[in-house]
Amino acid sequence: MEPEFSAYRHVYGHQIPRHLRRWLLFLLFLCIVLLLLPWTQNIRARGTVTALRQEQRPxxxxxxxxxxxxxxxxxxxxxxxxxxxxxxxxxVKADYLDPALLTRTGEQISAKKAAIDYYGGKVSAAESQIGALGGARSAKLQQLTGKLLQLEAKLRADSMDVQSANNDWSIATAQYNRQRALHDSGLVSLTQLESRNAALQQALAKKTGAENRLLATRQEIGIVRIEFNAVQQEYLEKKAKAESDRLGSLSQIAGGQGEIAKLQNQYASYVIRNGMxxxxxxxxxxxxxxxxxxxxxxxxxxxxxxxxxPTKIDPAVELFVRPVDLPLVSVGQKVRFVFDGFPAIVFSGWPSASFGTFEGIVSAVESDVSANGTFRVLVREHRDYRPWPPELRIGTGANGIALLKNVPVWYELWRNINAFPPDYYKPSGQDKNSKK
The missing domain is CATH 2.40.50.100 (RNA polymerase II/Efflux pump adaptor protein, barrel-sandwich hybrid domain)
Incomplete structure (x- = not known):
């Protein structure tokens, strides 16, 4: 029997069909499906737009x-x-205010070159003088050598004359002694004895003259030999003086060449400075x-x-990654960007469902920490995905999302609940990109 009161029907509702169980089962099934869906792990970093190459940066x-x-x-x-x-x-410097600085420096160079030419002529004159001294020395020595040979021949002749005079004197002495003995015996006259005595005196005079000529010849030979040594000594002195003059001129030439090189250096510096x-x-x-x-x-x-x-640049983004996330970033890894001023809808776990994002590839990871305690990562444009907007300017802000490993949603929830870091992931093709 149905109750008479309508309030009873509204409160208890015995006749209304119940769909709550179906909805609960559907929601449970939907949650299970969502937990089994793939989720792309990622790390976020903030950076700015820059140029890929150093010469393209401001x-x-x-x-x-x-x-x-x-x-x-x-x-x-x-x-x-x-x-x-x-x-x-x-x-503004006083050393370069002269308007004719180049002209005067060129004149100094010309003067130094003329001085070097003068000293070069002096060197040639000294060499000619040394050659002339050598020729004069040879002629003088040949002359003295010939004279010495003549005196040596004369010395041999005088020696023979002395020997002949000694023989004549010995014979004359013997004859005088025999004549004297005969005179004492009364066999010869005094006139004959005096004749023998005169012959003895002549032989003695010849002997003494021959000996004097021999001594004179020997003395002349000694004088010629002394003159021979004197000629050699005089030549050595003159040659040493001429060689000293030659070396002094060469020294002046070397010094002048050094000064010319210095002046030429200054001249070139002045020319280059005029172009600055x-x-x-x-x-x-x-x-x-x-x-x-x-x-x-x-x-x-x-x-x-x-x-x-610069007008033409190859755009890149420099991201600053925390040290805890640095092991997860490697060369060749893909990174998604959201640039300031370019609207985008981002689903970090499902990058394929995002809209308005741009993709890049990690080009370099610096090993030195920056002043803010983070590590700098340089990301270049991935031209095969979607070109970056040409309106980008250097310094534009960029939010980077580094894509990591694909995991189920339930695993990502469990990791975040336990505060675990993302899984270490090495992207495929990283080794090839590194080698390239």
């Missing part, structure tokens, strides 16, 4: 020499091409951040004049 344009700004040819924001003049400087007054753009780019301003401002050596941002 650079300072410095003044190589000290100078005063005389004229500006560009303003901030202008685009320049390589070799365009940005500014012109004037000299014009500050040129090293590459195509935009001029920004001018440090110097106005006309007449003094710049020191190495002072920055402006910044230049």
């Amino acid at each position: 650079q300072e344009i410095n003044s190589i020499i000290a100078g005063r700004v005389e004229q500006w040819y560009v303003k901030e924001g202008d685009y320049v091409r390589r070799g365009d003049t940005i500014a012109r400087l004037s000299e 007054y014009a500050i040129l753009a090293p590459q195509d780019g935009q001029v920004v951040k001018a440090r110097a301003s106005g006309i007449g401002e003094i710049l020191k050596e190495g002072d920055m004049l402006v910044h230049i941002v």
Whole structure:
């Protein structure tokens, strides 16, 4: 019997069909399916857009020499091409203020070269003098040698004359002694004895003359030999003096060549310095951040004049990864990006379902820690996936998501509940990319 009160029917509802069990079973089945779905582990890092190569990054344009700004040819924001003049400087150092510095330095070089030519002529004259001294010495020595040979021949002749005179004197002495004995015996007259005595005296005179000539010849030979040595000594002295003059001239030539090299070095430095007054753009780019301003401002050596941002760059992103995540990052690994100013819908665990993200490949992992306690990772563009937007500028912020291993959702939940780090994962093809 059905109750009469309608409130009873609304409270207990005996006639209403029950679908709660079906919904609970469906939700349980859905949770199990979700837990078994694949989930891509990842690590996140913040970074900025930069250039892949060093020469493509913003650079300072410095003044190589000290100078005063005389004229500006560009303003901030202008685009320049390589070799365009940005500014012109004037000299401020007293050593380079002379407007005829190059001319006077060239004149000094010419004067030094003329001096070297003069000393070269002096060296040639000294060598000629040494050769002439050698010829004179040879002639004089030949003359003395001939005279010495003549005197030696005369010495032999005088020796024979002395020997002949001695023989004559011995014979005359013997004859005089016999004549005297005969005179004492009264066999010969006094006249005959005096004749023998005169012959003896003549023989003695010849003997004495021959001996004197022999002594004179020997003395002349001694004098010639002394003169022979004197000629050699005189030649050695003259040769030494001429050689000293020659070496002195060579020394002056060497010194002059050193000074010429120094002057030529200065001349080349002056020429190069004259070309440094014009500050040129090293590459195509935009001029920004001018440090110097106005006309007449003094710049020191190495002072920055402006910044230049290259026009054509190969974009890359520098990420700063925590030390705990560094072992999970390797060269060749894929990284997804969300750039500031470019809207995107991101499902970190399902990268294929994300929209508006861009992909890159890890190009380098630095081994040195940065000042902020993180490690710098350089990521280049993955051209096969989706080109990066050409509107990117250096310094644009980027959120990086490094894709790791694919795991079930239940494992990722269990890992996060227990505060475990992501699984270490080495991407396929990493070795090939590293070798390349």
